[in-house]
Amino acid sequence: MAILEVNGLRKTFGTVTAVEEISFGVEPGEVFTIIGPNGAGKTTTLEMIEGLQKPDAGTITVCGLDWRKDADRIKIKIGVQPQSSALFELLTVEENLGLFATFYPDPLKTEDVLRMINLTEHKNKRVKQLSGGQRQRLAIGLGMISNPEIIFLDEPTTGLDPQARRNIWDIILELKRIGKTTILTTHYMEEAEKLSDRVCIVDQGRVVTLDTPAALIDKLTKEREIRLTMLDGEEAAKETEWLALNQPAIARTEREGSTLRIWSVQPEETLYGIFGFTRERGYRVEQVSIRELSLEDVFIAFTGKEWRD
Numbered sequence: 517m518a519i520l521e522v523n524g525l526r527k528t529f530g531t532v533t534a535v536e537e538i539s540f541g542v543e544p545g546e547v548f549t550i551i552g553p554n555g556a557g558k559t560t561t562l563e564m565i566e567g568l569q570k571p572d573a574g575t576i577t578v579c580g581l582d583w584r585k586d587a588d589r590i591k592i593k594i595g596v597q598p599q600s601s602a603l604f605e606l607l608t609v610e611e612n613l614g615l616f617a618t619f620y621p622d623p624l625k626t627e628d629v630l631r632m633i634n635l636t637e638h639k640n641k642r643v644k645q646l647s648g649g650q651r652q653r654l655a656i657g658l659g660m661i662s663n664p665e666i667i668f669l670d671e672p673t674t675g676l677d678p679q680a681r682r683n684i685w686d687i688i689l690e691l692k693r694i695g696k697t698t699i700l701t702t703h704y705m706e707e708a709e710k711l712s713d714r715v716c717i718v719d720q721g722r723v724v725t726l727d728t729p730a731a732l733i734d735k736l737t738k739e740r741e742i743r744l745t746m747l748d749g750e751e752a753a754k755e756t757e758w759l760a761l762n763q764p765a766i767a768r769t770e771r772e773g774s775t776l777r778i779w780s781v782q783p784e785e786t787l788y789g790i791f792g793f794t795r796e797r798g799y800r801v802e803q804v805s806i807r808e809l810s811l812e813d814v815f816i817a818f819t820g821k822e823w824r825d
């Protein structure tokens with residue numbers, strides 16, 4: 517059974533329709549990522565699920581509960597990473613966690629959260645002495661101190677350097693390992709692809725597609741681009757192109773000098789065929805690569821927009 521179910525959500529602000537029609541279900545233990553262009557309606561959707569905005573239409577069920585009847589019970593089932601501006605600058609890391617813990621009936625132990633967010637050795641530092649990545653880890657810790665079943669992380673890695681981002685990924689993986697459900701938004705594609713069980717692409721207030729990263733890429737096309745550079749020059753590339761064009765799995769080819777690009781729906785088979793041919797002819801291949809498609813290609817195909825990195 518879904519731990520979170522959203523059906524027909526809609527929200528307008530005056531003449532602006534922020535969310536037109538959004539529906540999805542999230543399974544327990546999933547990392548579920550919502551991505552979309554600027555203004556797609558992600559924040560509004562999250563805020564409605566978190567109980568911060570009231571939908572104009574639609575239903576939200578969190579752990580089988582409805583905001584309109586069970587608000588107090590939902591509040592202890594969900595954890596929201598606060599903006600880092602909500603941290604108490606003059607309190608230490610441990611004191612911030614301890615303070616937030618007093619808001620909830622059955623919080624996690626502060627030392628367990630410190631370990632999960634990898635701040636045990638900095639627990640006595642005041643917030644104002646922390647680096648950007650450490651502050652962000654503390655904010656996530658505050659979101660999980662209530663021991664929620666679902667945790668919402670809204671762009672937790674924005675503005676962080678690659679190492680600090682990876683530290684946050686470790687926390688998300690740890691949350692998954694202990695069975696928590698994470699709802700994530702990010703503007704780093706690589707992050708969405710690496711961490712998510714499923715990705716929901718939202719555009720203009722609607723879900724445009726929703727699946728595992730691998731299935732989204734497969735849905736797009738099974739074609740992969742093979743790039744070959746021949747050491748024996750243009751003639752060798754021309755002959756190889758001619759061979760490729762006669763194979764069934766090839767969609768198209770392009771050649772520039774001694775570099776050949778081949779789009780195949782069976783890239784491995786195509787490579788066997790090509791290498792058989794080049795070996796027979798004694799042609800030497802200088803470089804070969806297969807370009808894997810990424811979530812970024814999916815994003816562009818579904819939204820028609822460039823990623824905003």
Ligand SMILES: Nc1ncnc2c1ncn2[C@@H]1O[C@H](COP(=O)(O)OP(=O)(O)OP(=O)(O)O)[C@@H](O)[C@H]1O
Pocket residue numbers: 529532533534535552553554555556557558559560561
């Ligand atoms: N309180 C508000 N009053 C008026 N318009 C709003 C309000 N909140 C959001 N909007 C508008 O609704 C649309 C969706 O905004 P939302 O912030 O949900 O998108 P988003 O996908 O989170 O965008 P971003 O990636 O830029 O954060 C935008 O056009 C935005 O300007």
